[in-house]
Amino acid sequence: MFEDAKVAFFLAKRSIVRGNKGTLSLTILIIGMVFVNLIFLPSIISGVAVLFNQQTIDYSYGNLVIEPKENQVYINSADELQKKIERIPGVTRVSPRYIAGATIVYKGNEVTPLLYAINPDDDRRVLKIASKVASGEYLGDGDTGQILIGYRLAGNYDERLDVIPSLGGVVVGKVVEVTFNNGVTREYRVKGIINSDSYDVDSNAFITRDEYESVYGLEDKANQMLVRTLETGNENEMRTTLMSFGVQEKIWTWQEKSANFLNQIIGSFNIINFIGTVVSLVIAIVVIFIVIFINTVYRRKQIGILKAIGIDRSIIIRSYLFQALFIFALGTLIGGGFLVLILQLLAANPIVFPGGPVAPVVDAMLILRSTLSLLVVSLIAGYVPAWITTREDILSAIRG
Amino acid sequence: MIIGTDLTRYYGLGAVQVRALDGVSLKIQRGEFVGVMGPSGSGKSTLLHMLGLLDRPTSGSLLIDGVDVGALDERARTVFRLRRLGYVFQDYALVPELTAKENVYLPSMARGMTPQECTLVCTDILGVVGLGDRIHHLPSQLSGGEQQRVAIARALVNRPALLLADEPCANLDTRNSKVILDLFRKLNHDLHQTIVMVSHEEWHKQYFDRIISMKDGVIETDLPGTREGDSGGDPSG
Numbered sequence: 001m002f003e004d005a006k007v008a009f010f011l012a013k014r015s016i017v018r019g020n021k022g023t024l025s026l027t028i029l030i031i032g033m034v035f036v037n038l039i040f041l042p043s044i045i046s047g048v049a050v051l052f053n054q055q056t057i058d059y060s061y062g063n064l065v066i067e068p069k070e071n072q073v074y075i076n077s078a079d080e081l082q083k084k085i086e087r088i089p090g091v092t093r094v095s096p097r098y099i100a101g102a103t104i105v106y107k108g109n110e111v112t113p114l115l116y117a118i119n120p121d122d123d124r125r126v127l128k129i130a131s132k133v134a135s136g137e138y139l140g141d142g143d144t145g146q147i148l149i150g151y152r153l154a155g156n157y158d159e160r161l162d163v164i165p166s167l168g169g170v171v172v173g174k175v176v177e178v179t180f181n182n183g184v185t186r187e188y189r190v191k192g193i194i195n196s197d198s199y200d201v202d203s204n205a206f207i208t209r210d211e212y213e214s215v216y217g218l219e220d221k222a223n224q225m226l227v228r229t230l231e232t233g234n235e236n237e238m239r240t241t242l243m244s245f246g247v248q249e250k251i252w253t254w255q256e257k258s259a260n261f262l263n264q265i266i267g268s269f270n271i272i273n274f275i276g277t278v279v280s281l282v283i284a285i286v287v288i289f290i291v292i293f294i295n296t297v298y299r300r301k302q303i304g305i306l307k308a309i310g311i312d313r314s315i316i317i318r319s320y321l322f323q324a325l326f327i328f329a330l331g332t333l334i335g336g337g338f339l340v341l342i343l344q345l346l347a348a349n350p351i352v353f354p355g356g357p358v359a360p361v362v363d364a365m366l367i368l369r370s371t372l373s374l375l376v377v378s379l380i381a382g383y384v385p386a387w388i389t390t391r392e393d394i395l396s397a398i399r400g
Numbered sequence: 401m402i403i404g405t406d407l408t409r410y411y412g413l414g415a416v417q418v419r420a421l422d423g424v425s426l427k428i429q430r431g432e433f434v435g436v437m438g439p440s441g442s443g444k445s446t447l448l449h450m451l452g453l454l455d456r457p458t459s460g461s462l463l464i465d466g467v468d469v470g471a472l473d474e475r476a477r478t479v480f481r482l483r484r485l486g487y488v489f490q491d492y493a494l495v496p497e498l499t500a501k502e503n504v505y506l507p508s509m510a511r512g513m514t515p516q517e518c519t520l521v522c523t524d525i526l527g528v529v530g531l532g533d534r535i536h537h538l539p540s541q542l543s544g545g546e547q548q549r550v551a552i553a554r555a556l557v558n559r560p561a562l563l564l565a566d567e568p569c570a571n572l573d574t575r576n577s578k579v580i581l582d583l584f585r586k587l588n589h590d591l592h593q594t595i596v597m598v599s600h601e602e603w604h605k606q607y608f609d610r611i612i613s614m615k616d617g618v619i620e621t622d623l624p625g626t627r628e629g630d631s632g633g634d635p636s637g
Contacts, residue, residue, distance in 0.1 A: 018496075
C-alpha cells in the first residue's frame with residue numbers, strides 16, 4: 001500500500017515538475033481565486049451581521065429590553081424599577097423611554113415617524129446616539145420645547161435626495177410642529193440633527209421624557225426600558241438574574257427584538273452566498289476535471305503502457321489524485337495570500353454599507369469549511385477523469 | 401517455460417467474426433530466443449499480446465512459468481506482468497517526464513525495492529544496454545535507438561522470466577536495429593534470457609534460435625533459426 005503510494009507520488013511529482021508549467025500555473029491561480037471567493041463573500045456577510053448586531057445594541061436596544069406586563073400599556077413606577085435594576089450586579093445603566101407615533105410638519109412637509117421620549121442623561125449611558133450629533137446639540141435633562149431629528153427624517157431641500165418621506169431639509173434652530181396621538185399639537189425647536197448610520201435612529205425623532213409626560217399627563221411611567229449590561233453575549237443569563245431580583249415585566253434580549261429584521265437581511269445574504277459558493281465550487285470542479293481529463297486523454301497511450309509494464313491502475317489514479325491535491329494545496333495557499341492582501345486593503349479602505357463601514361470577519365470555521373469543500377471537489381475532479389481513462393483496456397489504450 | 405494449448409482469439413460476432421488466432425499450440429523453453437514472423441494480419445502480435453497478458457484468449461489455455469495465467473484476475477495479471485514479464489514496444493513507450501534512469505527505476509520501485517536497490521539495479525542494467533553515461537537524459541534528449549535501449553532496460557530491470565518484444569526495430573534504422581538485436585542476443589546468451597520477439601524483417605532471422613511463422617491465425621511453420629554464432633548478423637543478408 002505504502003509502496004504504491006510512493007510510486008504514485010513519484011509519478012505525480014515528475015509530472016508536475018516536468019509537465020506543462022503554463023497550464024499548471026493557470027489552474028492553480030483559478031483554484032486560488034475560487035478559494036478567495038469562497039471566503040470573501042461570507043466574511044463580508046459576517047461583517048455585516050456584526051455591524052448590524054453592534055448597531056442594534058448601541059443605537060436601538062442596549063442589551064436587554066423591558067416592556068410592560070401582559071395587558072398593560074405602561075411600566076408603572078418606572079423610576080423605582082430603574083433604580084432597582086441599576087443595583088443588580090452586571091447592569092451598568094437603565095434608560096426608561098416612551099415610544100409613540102406622531103405627526104411632524106415643517107413648511108408643508110408632513111411625516112409620521114416614531115417619537116422617542118428619553119431621559120437624555122440615562123440614554124447617553126445606555127445608547128450611543130448622543131455621540132452621533134451631526135449638527136446642533138444633544139438633548140439635556142429637563143429640556144422642553146426642543147426636539148432631536150434623525151438626518152434621514154430631516155431630509156433635503158431637494159426631495160430627490162431623500163430615501164424616506166422627510167421634512168424637506170429642516171436644520172437646527174428651525175421650528176417644527178408636532179401633533180401627538182392624543183390630538184395635542186406643539187411647536188418644537190430643532191436642537192440637533194442625528195446621523196448615526198442606524199436606520200432606526202436616523203429616521204425618527206426624540207424629545208425628553210418630561211416633555212412627553214406633560215403632553216400626555218403621565219408621571220413616572222415608561223413603555224420601554226433599555227438595559228445596558230457590563231458584558232455582551234450573556235443576555236440570557238442576565239435576564240434570569242433580573243427575574244431572580246423580582247423584575248416581573250417582560251424581558252427581551254436584543255437578539256429577540258431584532259430577530260426578524262436581522263434574519264431577513266442575513267437570510268437574503270446567505271442565499272446570495274450559497275449561490276456564490278456553489279458557482280465557485282462548480283468552477284473549481286470543472287477546471288480541475290478538464291485539466292486532469294485532458295491530461296489523461298492526452299496520455300491515454302502512456303497510461304496503457306504503464307499498465308502493460310505492471311503498474312497497477314490504482315497507482316495511476318492515485319498519481320492524478322496527488323496532482324489534484326498539489327493544485328488544491330498551492331491554489332489554497334496562493335488564495336490565502338490574496339485574501340490577506342484583500343483584507344489588509346479593506347482594513348485601510350473599508351466598504352461603507354448603509355449601516356456604516358464593514359470589516360470582513362474571517363473565522364477559523366469559515367476557513368476550515370471552505371478548505372475542506374475545495375479539497376473534496378479537487379479530489380473528486382482528480383479521481384473521476386483518471387478513473388474513466390484508466391478503465392480502458394490496455395490494448396485499446398496502447399493503440400490510441 | 402510457456403505452454404500454450406489451442407489458443408484462439410476471435411473478434412466481432414456472427415458473419416464478420418475475425419479469427420486473429422485460430423487454435424495455436426506452442427511450447428517455448430527457458431533461454432530460447434524465438435522470433436515470431438509472418439505478414440500483417442497473420443496473428444503474430446495477437447499471440448504476443450496473449451503471452452504478455454495484455455489480452456485474453458477466447459479459448460485455450462496458457463501456462464507461463466508453471467502458472468495458469470488464464471485463471472488470474474486483473475490485479476494478479478498486473479502483478480504477474482510486473483514481476484515475471486518484460487515488454488518492449490515498437491515505439492519505445494517511455495514516460496516523457498522521466499529520465500532514462502527514472503523510466504527504468506519505475507518498475508523496480510513498483511515492485512517494492514528500496515531507493516538504494518533501485519538505483520543500483522538501474523545503473524547496472526543501463527550499463528548493460530550501453531547507456532551508462534545517458535542515465536539523466538529525458539527521452540526527448542535521446543535518439544530512437546537509445547530510447548529503445550532504455551525501454552529494454554526497463555523491461556529487464558525486474559529480471560523477468562520472459563522478455564517480449566513487439567517489433568522493437570520497426571521505428572529504427574538498420575544501424576540502430578542491429579544494435580538492438582545484438583543486445584537481445586547478448587542478453588539471451590549472457591543472461592539466458594528467454595525472449596519472444598515479433599518481426600517481419602527477413603534479416604532478423606539470423607538472430608533467432610527458432611522461428612515461428614504464422615499465417616491467417618495459425619502457426620504455419622516452427623523451425624530452428626538461421627543463427628550464425630554470436631558475432632552479429634548482417635542486414636544485407
